[in-house]
Amino acid sequence: MKFLEKLINGQMRIMECHDALSGMIASQASFSLDDDYKEFDGLWISSLCDSLVRGRPDMEVVDISDRLQMIEKIKSVSSKDIIVDIDSGGNISQLFYTVKTLSERGINGIVIEDKIGIKFNSLYGKDNPQCQDTIENFRKKISIALKARINDDTVIIARIESLTLGKGIDDAVFRGIEYIEAGAEALLIHCITRQADDLFKVIEKIKRKYPSIPIVAVPTKFPEIEEEVLFDRGVNLVIYANHLLRAIIQPMEKVAVSILKNGRTSDVEHHLISINEVLNLIPKGIEV
Ligand code: SPV
Numbered sequence: 001m002k003f004l005e006k007l008i009n010g011q012m013r014i015m016e017c018h019d020a021l022s023g024m025i026a027s028q029a030s031f032s033l034d035d036d037y038k039e040f041d042g043l044w045i046s047s048l049c050d051s052l053v054r055g056r057p058d059m060e061v062v063d064i065s066d067r068l069q070m071i072e073k074i075k076s077v078s079s080k081d082i083i084v085d086i087d088s089g090g091n092i093s094q095l096f097y098t099v100k101t102l103s104e105r106g107i108n109g110i111v112i113e114d115k116i117g118i119k120f121n122s123l124y125g126k127d128n129p130q131c132q133d134t135i136e137n138f139r140k141k142i143s144i145a146l147k148a149r150i151n152d153d154t155v156i157i158a159r160i161e162s163l164t165l166g167k168g169i170d171d172a173v174f175r176g177i178e179y180i181e182a183g184a185e186a187l188l189i190h191c192i193t194r195q196a197d198d199l200f201k202v203i204e205k206i207k208r209k210y211p212s213i214p215i216v217a218v219p220t221k222f223p224e225i226e227e228e229v230l231f232d233r234g235v236n237l238v239i240y241a242n243h244l245l246r247a248i249i250q251p252m253e254k255v256a257v258s259i260l261k262n263g264r265t266s267d268v269e270h271h272l273i274s275i276n277e278v279l280n281l282i283p284k285g286i287e288v
């Protein structure tokens with residue numbers, strides 16, 4: 001089934017990964033209880049995580065060929081659908097070639113956000129003033145992206161930042177409709193408030209006019225709201241955008257400090273998976 005069809009029908013969840021190991025973990029994770037079986041439907045390649053693992057700010061400074069090398073490594077350990085966050089996509093020419101290249105590599109979804117100029121991560125909210133693109137220019141970017149992809153197996157997802165920038169519900173709804181009319185095949189409506197009420201209002205208003213437009217949500221700032229509630233409110237795809245990377249930072253810091261403090265590793269061994277488990281995790285070589 002094509003990715004767009006999955007999105008339209010879907011109540012999907014995808015997980016961030018930033019290297020081959022996290023790609024393997026996200027791809028192999030499953031949960032089952034009685035008749036309930038869950039796994040992730042795909043992988044999210046996040047600009048935030050791709051920046052942090054390189055020790056760079058999330059400001060479009062990691063070049064796409066560097067990111068692509070890692071995406072290739074992830075693809076070699078996972079057959080899951082992949083959505084890539086390309087930030088604003090840069091200028092029109094940069095956007096064209098980024099979308100073309102990702103589409104040629106079989107990427108299933110590309111998210112382009114409606115910011116312009118120096119971009120900061122959206123989770124800063126209004127603390128870091130940044131500019132939203134004009135509707136006219138962003139519509140142009142959507143049509144360039146549609147032309148740049150090699151076929152419709154790569155879904156173009158327009159990301160609206162009105163709620164994170166304090167522009168309000170009406171602006172988000174207006175832009176959503178404009179972006180759909182420019183050809184966007186799905187909308188990511190970013191929201192960073194704990195109740196996500198504004199997000200739900202925006203979805204309701206947009207879906208009143210375009211009931212089958214797939215909606216993507218990123219619940220980083222509303223972690224209590226369960227997927228089922230998001231799906232009931234019209235979300236088609238939930239992105240867990242940074243959780244595997246966040247899972248490892250504090251443990252790494254603790255282990256490093258403990259080894260410095262104690263001059264040995266036995267104090268932290270119980271926090272670590274055993275070397276045997278590591279050996280079981282690494283792929284086996286080819287037997288001859
Ligand atoms: C990312 O994961 O890089 C995103 C989502 O763009 S957020 O960090 O919430 O802006």
Ligand code: MG
Nearest residue numbers: 046047048085
């Ligand atoms: Mg990002």
